[in-house]
Amino acid sequence: MKTSLSWDGEAVIAVDQRALPRDYRLLRLASVDELIDAIRSLAIRGAPAIGLAGALGVALSARWHGAMANEVTAEVTADASRLAHARPTAVNLEWGVRRALGRLHDGPDAVLTEALAMLEEDAATNRAASLRAADLVLSLTKRRPLRLLTHCNTGRLATAACGTALGAILELAERGCVAEVLVDETRPLLQGSRLTAWELGEAGVPYRICVDSAAASAMARGLVDCVLVGADRITANGDVANKIGTYGLAVAAAHHRIPFFVVAPESTWDRSLPEGSAILIEERDSAEVTHCAGTAVSPVDAGVYNPAFDVTPANLITATVSELRTVAR
Structure with a gap:
């Protein structure tokens, strides 16, 4: 199954939901600013999806700023705040940012690992909720x-x-x-x-x-x-x-x-x-x-x-x- 969000090793890959159904196109978002713009413009939308995008955004920031283990940088924290406030109503966005930011003291790789784990968890979460609701x-x-x-x-x-x-x-x-x-x-x-x-x-x-x-x-x-x-x-x-x-x-x-x-x-x-x-x-x-x-x-x-x-x-x-x-x- 195709997914709306993924990671290509350096950047976030997202389906551009503004273009559907006429065009199916993918965005490659390599910076926090690009990701925030995608969330605000609804290229990425849906409460669970923007929460996951927020987590990936923290990972982008940590890698960009080279945050070291046991060092919480002001730059990454500021980026995390901007991500969390990109849209105000869906709580999932703040949740995703906060969860990824919680691994910053372990270094950029740990933040990315957490964000990617959240993508995997989302599949299991969706499946369990869907089965329960259908029943x-x-x-x-x-x-x-x-x-x-x-x-x-x-x-x-x-x-x-x-x-x-x-x-x-x-x-x-x-x-x-x-x-x-x-x-x-x-x-x-x-x-x-x-x-x-x-x-x-x-x-x-x-x-x-x-x-x-x-x-x-x-x-x-x-x-x-x-x-x-x-x-x-x-x-x-x-x-x-x-x-x-x-x-x-x-x-x-x-x-x-x-x-x-x-x-x-x-x-x-x-x-x-x-x-x-x-x-x-x-x-x-x-x-x-x-x-x-x-x-x-x-x-x-x-x-x-x-x-x-x-x-x-x-x-x-x-x-x-x-x-x-x-x-x-």
Whole structure:
């Protein structure tokens, strides 16, 4: 299986997610500045993936600055801080940077070894969470084959392996339990219609793209048996920050009594925050809304509200699944 992130011995190799589905191209990121730009511009995106990229960024910095064993250099620490703050909402980024930085006193090779170990762990984490979530979906739904709905992208492009929520969908498909996946386009940057649809197509799983505002109607018409999404940060009480539009899906699913599942690794939990209102929500550039593929689609002077994420309260979530446990409501 192709992965979204790898190491070529000197630099980070990443799938450029801005180019899909038109072009499949790889970026070679040989400096921390290049890596930060890739994260901020969403060339690398997805909470698990940016956490792993952050760890690899610390390794890049340690090698660049020649950090010696038992010597924590100010330069590497500063680079680590810049990496950790490249995007504010997904806790995985800070987690990955912190874990790799914890090996700096053992030297650059130890930092790289830790980052590469995290890539390997991600594959096992994805697999365990996907299996657990697939089993849970089958235990709580009756119709076969299933009609599933998902939002944004939670597959191998958002991780370094098979994915989280999309990993569970692919597992269900392998068991012959999927009739169709409804893929929210995920405005404004279309991670669903560009990325998730591309991954499902590669896997041969039947899907249809729907505009975000059609999801509730699809539920009302009986076209959805359950909803599976990922997460960027989960608070101590189980509130979930995820791609903007997730909260609306959860409200609609609750109204129609449709199971709503969150699939995310343990690294996405932030138990230092008591509940969702404490999560810092990233707001992105207005051009993402006022333009489409470089063409203006709004008045020049239009004001824009462009949060990248929203928060879904725990009481709207049927269950949150990680590689280690299932938290049911």
